[in-house]
Amino acid sequence: MIKPQLLGGIGLMLNNKTILITGGTGSFGHHFVDYALKHYQPKKLIIYSRDEFKQFNMQNAYKEHDDILRFFIGDVRDKERLERLITLSMRQLLNRCPLVSTILSKLSKQTSTVHAT
DSSP: OOOGGGGTTHHHHHTTOEEEEETTTSHHHHHHHHHHHHHOOOSEEEEEESOHHHHHHHHHHTGGGTTTEEEEEOOTTOHHHHHHHHHHTHHHHHHHOTTHHHHHHHHHHHHHHHHHO
């Protein structure tokens, strides 16, 4: 397990931030949520995944954090759905979500590569 002090300044970027976690009910997403809730004080964690049953289970597992967690059904391959999620609170996400730019950049590169081949 990574200790918070080993993350250096990265950990400070998670405090009081809104974080979008795509694939949030998968193994990485689930562990990231658990770790973030135990070691940091995020303003909001947005769990974006395609598995409604896993979201249901995760909501029940983290009932004490229902004021922080938000769940959205969707698949990162569904660009329109992801754009709608981001558009719903574009100003908030762009101002407070350090991962959105990275995710959109990667999606854009993947889409360009797929269309180029």
